[in-house]
Amino acid sequence: MDSDSPLPLSDSIQLPLINFFDQSLTPGTSKWDKVKADVRKALEDFGCFEVFFDKVSAELNKSVLEAMKELFDLPIQTKKRNVSSKPFHGYLCLNLYESLAIDDPNVAEKVNDFTQQLWPDHGNKRIREVLHEFSEKLKEMDVMVRRMILESFGIEKYIEQHLDSTNYLFRMIKYAAPSPDEEVEETKLGLRSHTDKNFITILHQYQVDGLEIKTKDEKWIKVKPTEHSFIILVGDSMCPILNGRLSSPYHRVLIPAKKTRYTTVLFSVPKAEAIIDSPEELIDEEHPRVFRPFKFSDFRDFFNTEAGGTAESALHSFCAL
Ligand SMILES: O=C(O)CCC(=O)C(=O)O
Numbered sequence: 152m153d154s155d156s157p158l159p160l161s162d163s164i165q166l167p168l169i170n171f172f173d174q175s176l177t178p179g180t181s182k183w184d185k186v187k188a189d190v191r192k193a194l195e196d197f198g199c200f201e202v203f204f205d206k207v208s209a210e211l212n213k214s215v216l217e218a219m220k221e222l223f224d225l226p227i228q229t230k231k232r233n234v235s236s237k238p239f240h241g242y243l244c245l246n247l248y249e250s251l252a253i254d255d256p257n258v259a260e261k262v263n264d265f266t267q268q269l270w271p272d273h274g275n276k277r278i279r280e281v282l283h284e285f286s287e288k289l290k291e292m293d294v295m296v297r298r299m300i301l302e303s304f305g306i307e308k309y310i311e312q313h314l315d316s317t318n319y320l321f322r323m324i325k326y327a328a329p330s331p332d333e334e335v336e337e338t339k340l341g342l343r344s345h346t347d348k349n350f351i352t353i354l355h356q357y358q359v360d361g362l363e364i365k366t367k368d369e370k371w372i373k374v375k376p377t378e379h380s381f382i383i384l385v386g387d388s389m390c391p392i393l394n395g396r397l398s399s400p401y402h403r404v405l406i407p408a409k410k411t412r413y414t415t416v417l418f419s420v421p422k423a424e425a426i427i428d429s430p431e432e433l434i435d436e437e438h439p440r441v442f443r444p445f446k447f448s449d450f451r452d453f454f455n456t457e458a459g460g461t462a463e464s465a466l467h468s469f470c471a472l
């Protein structure tokens with residue numbers, strides 16, 4: 152795991168901001184190709200970017216925040232009923248960090264299972280519908296981004312197979328305010344520096360900033376998305392698919408004093424049995440193979456070990472050639 156030792160903090164660098172006005176964004180159009188080129192450039196430079204996506208309305212964002220507050224206000228014993236058969240896919244709580252998770256939130260019955268775990272008598276229809284609608288919209292964004300990535304590297308013929316190899320995980324996170332009653336103005340580490348292990352991450356923070364991204368030249372930049380934008384990040388599993396042409400950015404969360412921070416995250420995650428490999432189109436003399444092929448569950452098992460959890464890069468320790 153990368154350290155959280157002090158690095159220069161740059162206020163002058165900003166993440167690229169890309170408009171995904173969905174009505175006019177259809178594959179094959181010139182608009183699509185322009186946005187695709189911007190996405191590729193942003194991902195090559197930073198491994199992430201900020202995006203405006205007009206399909207998620209301000210009202211839907213507000214309903215999700217209200218749903219989250221209601222969920223986190225439940226008694227801890229209730230929240231602990233949010234369990235999953237997959238490792239680290241249920242309720243988590245560590246210091247200031249607390250999170251609830253839904254497997255495959257794009258499937259209505261799965262969201263139903265989640266709300267039934269918490270409210271066995273009535274299943275909370277309102278919250279179930281809000282979370283399902285939100286996840287479906289984020290899934291559309293994820294599919295657009297991955298289609299653009301594969302097209303821009305000339306491997307679009309694998310898109311259906313690639314999308315079929317994916318599950319989704321939706322996580323709602325609460326970072327409790329550091330020193331809520333004290334006078335001290337101290338930020339606290341909410342989430343240590345890490346790279347995500349999945350394909351693509353779509354993150355939304357509600358009003359309180361805190362996300363920081365490490366640039367290639369080792370500077371932390373504070374991300375300040377608007378109320379209506381999302382942050383898209385490349386995860387480790389995308390890197391071998393592109394034979395190392397993109398890298399997953401290190402990121403962390405610092406929570407400002409006296410402020411409770413809420414975020415939502417949609418992860419597109421390879422299915423356990425998915426084989427992560429570089430297609431032959433991206434391997435040649437100039438671009439020799441960077442990673443050996445692997446089964447995603449083997450990588451997942453590795454990063455859940457002590458060695459994987461403490462490695463500078465679990466991906467490189469696991470499969471770099
Ligand atoms: O809450 C955030 O802003 C970041 C969350 C994150 O990086 C993660 O869950 O992997």
Ligand SMILES: [Fe+2]
Nearest residue numbers: 345346347402
């Ligand atoms: Fe992350």
